[in-house]
Amino acid sequence: MAIAIGSLKTNVAGNQRVSSATLTGDSSYTTGGYSVSAASLGLATINSVAITENAGGFLPQSSLNAAGTILNVKFFNTETGGAAGPGTEVVATTNVSTGVFNVVAFGY
Numbered sequence: 001m002a003i004a005i006g007s008l009k010t011n012v013a014g015n016q017r018v019s020s021a022t023l024t025g026d027s028s029y030t031t032g033g034y035s036v037s038a039a040s041l042g043l044a045t046i047n048s049v050a051i052t053e054n055a056g057g058f059l060p061q062s063s064l065n066a067a068g069t070i071l072n073v074k075f076f077n078t079e080t081g082g083a084a085g086p087g088t089e090v091v092a093t094t095n096v097s098t099g100v101f102n103v104v105a106f107g108y
Contacts, residue, residue, distance in 0.1 A: 002026060003034035003073060010042040019043055019105045022054060023073060025096030031089070033061075033074035036103075043107040045069055056099035058090065068107065075099055 004024040011018050019041040025034075038046045045068035051060040059076040075090040090096060 003036060005036065005040055008042060013106070016047065016106050017043055017108060019103075019107075021103050023051070023101045023103055025056070025058070025075060025099035027095045027097050029075060029090045029092060029094045029096045031092040033072050033089075036071040036073060038069045038071070038105070038107060041071075041103070041105050043105060046071060046105045046107040048107075049103060049105045051101050051103045054100040054102045056096070058096060058099040058101075060101045062103075071103075071105070073101070073103075 006022045006024060008019065008021040021041060038044060046064055047068060049062055049071060051062045053059060057078050059078055061074040061076055063072045075096050077088050077090060
């Protein structure tokens with residue numbers, strides 16, 4: 001399965017492109033999170049990114065590969081729950097389809 005990208009919008013800010021979108025989880029979470037390519041966000045490379053929770057009660061954690069071409073997004077349990085406890089990565093095969101994150105990426 002994969003994370004769904006929706007409401008993609010791109011613009012220019014200074015000398016960089018800015019993309020904003022929503023990321024929605026799927027019905028069977030994969031341990032280690034989801035890979036989102038820069039191209040799927042309308043960019044060749046990502047210089048920086050901000051991700052915030054929109055809905056679903058999950059917390060996002062993101063990281064970029066060294067080339068800035070792949071964004072990794074993990075889902076974490078909130079402080080109120082989750083099978084593995086608060087602040088832990090969601091367990092594999094958990095339905096995270098209610099998890100929606102807002103993402104803003106800067107790059108080229």
